[in-house]
Amino acid sequence: MSANEITPEVVAAHGLSADEYRRILKIMGRAPNRTELGIFSVMWSEHCSYKSSKRWLKTLPTEAPWVIQGPGENAGVIDIGDGQAVIFKMESHNHPSFIEPYQGAATGVGGILRDVFTMGARPIANLNALRFGAPGNPRTRHLVAGVVAGIGGYGNCVGVPTVGGECNFHAGYDGNILVNAMTVGLADAKRIFYAKAAGVGNSIVYVGSKTGRDGIHGATMASAEFRDDSEEKRPTVQVGDPFTEKLLIEACLELMATDAIVAIQDMGAAGLTSSSFEMASKGGLGVELDLDAVPQREQGMTAYEMMLSESQERMLMVLKPGREDEARRIFEKWELDFAVIGKLTDTGHMVLRHRGDIVADLPIDPLAQASPEYDRPWTPTPKRAHLAPADVPAPNDIPGALIALIGSPDLCSKRWIWEQYDHMVMADTAQRPGGDAAVVRVHGGRKALAMTSDSTPRYCLADPVEGGKQAVAEAWRNLTAVGARPLALTDNMNFGNPERPEIMGQFVGCIRGMAEACRALDFPVVSGNVSLYNETNGRAIPPTPAIGGVGLLADVGRMATLAFKAPGEAIVLVGETLGHLGCSLYLREILGREDGQPPPVDLQAERRNGDFVRDLIGRGHVSAVHDLADGGLLVALAEMFLAGGIGAEIAPPEGTPPLHAWLFGEDQGRYLLTTRDGDALAAAARTALVPARIIGRTRGDGLTVRGERSISLVELRAAHEGWLPRYMAGGA
């Protein structure tokens, strides 16, 4: 058998089905060679083609008057006034991070940065959403250490602050961790760059790092589930070079300040193949590449290797005629490779030449358009039994339950993580990690951007529709809690194998809930990423739609924070408390149960309550604001106490549910506020038809629920700050 013969085994090894191979034969009119087959395999991989998810992603709302560019480009673009635009996206690097945590996570950050600056934005903030396996799993500690060091190692060197994120632990991620990275960038609204190529004969230019043999078939690897052999896939993971990325950012932004660029696209998944294909396909043109001109890190690379390499820190551009030398001078100043490697043609074909031969000739449009799109069968997730507050036992000791919750892996301080990230470089970080949302000033002005990342997978697992709603609502609520107007979101959809109807049902359910919440809250989706096949030996992760939200503050001086500011202030609870304990952290951490339904999200109430709170913040009527989420009321109060060092005493008003349900229930759409004039706030709430009750006052140096023992700051802080450093040092 010749090395080039395409056997069914070769087809299968490229992750293509027999049916997909028949389509290839039809498009080509002949059998493809290895290089061509490789190109099909990456372009049609789940990772690049969204073949299982496309049909459902289309149902998400993507428009608003302030949306400049929705999904379909490298990242989403929104208008923030004054001729400025914000460009942002979240993307997963799950599979590589499990195999090689440092490089997997580092290159995840590098990739999402390129998606944003390729559109003309200077990256101004990074966030990340991380999910790890159970703390007791033998691999978890190693994965946490590697992922955090990798994110820090890349972001710190590039000089973009990592300002926020989330991190959870659950046995459901034992075999498949999630590493979702988000970048937010700032651009001139009139100078947004797109991937659409134009101008037959224009040069195609390669800039950045040289191409090596790393990351070959990364996209295909990321489109398959793991078995016991994931270790052997280490060579498919790329290696990051943040220094080169920093130079690439500066060089690209310098060139973008001229008008020499027609189109630009980063080389991400499927590298040279995907970038050249996308540019030509969007422009309805053909492309001819001379692979001998591609800067190469090693000798003797084949066309197949070059086209499928996922070497990092590379970009492809189409330049206006005659501008090559000007561009070359900029890249030479930054000591980066610059090579004209081909030109645009009117043939509609991708033609690759290597060592004097034509090594591939593929029709672009048919390949892009015939890209499979599946309507995979799905079954709705069965509804669980409702769990009434009265049916959930009270704890023996309320302060003890709070201490246990605030020191649990999901609620404990993540300081150990974010102190490894430079969260202040660029000197515009107005709200650092640890609050409801990070706030980063728009450089040189009064405006500021709020950003957050949220998802509650245990809700999504129990009821994907409510869980999808809740993820969007919580992101919206977190932005609101710092005083920002939520503008748009990016979604990172992490699920198991879509070929299983129950997994597909989770995906469809989450999308439905998200779409409903996006509409009700005027909070469109402008970019996103789908990561499927997050399962190992048939065991899937909990459905995890990570929502990255961005909002705008007109004046950074009006930003709210969660820390108690002064003693003697009224503490006001906004929103309705029914004491919903199904799927709560109280249930899981204190009682060891994960049953029940998640809290329902009343989107009208969510919007009404949030608009009310944001208005109060804007008028300067409140001193501290915190949203209520995981762990409920008492955990939120404890976080306000921890941040401000001022204590509080509270008591349940008349007509509330059982005490433990009032304190630990996770009802949605709620906030805690402090104010000097509680009665005036309560009156304003009545006028706005917003449920609000004064539940206590800030005072003293302890947190006291009337009738229970007071909890000191020292005790609370020891629990909150203790777990993660102790765990990472080898304890538990």
Place this chain on the structure above:
Amino acid sequence: MHAAVVVFPGSNCDRDVEVALARSIGRAPLRVWHRDPGFPKVDLIVLPGGFSYGDYLRSGAMAARSPVMGEVIRRANQGVPVLGICNGFQVLTETGLLPGALMRNAGLKFICRDVHLKVETAASAFTGGYAKSQVVRFPVAHHDGNYFADAGTLKRLEDEDRVAFRYCDPQGRVTAETNVNGSLGNIAGILSEKRNVLGLMPHPERLADPELGGTDGRAMFDHFVRVLH
């Protein structure tokens, strides 16, 4: 006064320090790219934070041998004030303008947090805006800030009043617990023999603006205007 900020490939706090300088001195500092021919006549040279040339070798080692540094060393020897922050401090030790070395943090991890510093001497253009023994709060953000020098060098630094800042607690107590990175003697910043070169790991430029949560760094930049022309 005129200031220059030297920019190496991989510098990433150049803009931050430019903003802080401009706020205090009322004019934007000049940017000097590592390959620029000639070097402007200035009253202050700043080496900013970042990862010069990637710092894949010892931090600051490549930058110390960059052509622009030849001129910086000459100016420093003529008495021009040179301020090295974070990576800038690492570069200064690698050039020999300041003694000692900055090793990997004792905890082996990158650390980004606010720290308290005790001002050990007010006798320099850099620290004259503070009182001796004043406690200030600046952020650190580094992987290699663990100051080391041999016993003889340390003794000279102490005897000649050249330790500028030490890591301490909010009350000014210099203890093992407040030593964020394992530095000998809790040293966060040192002066050259002629007191015209300061290297420090913490970032005064990051807390020089009330909207970022503090202004303790500002006094350093404000003081330049008073003493440098």
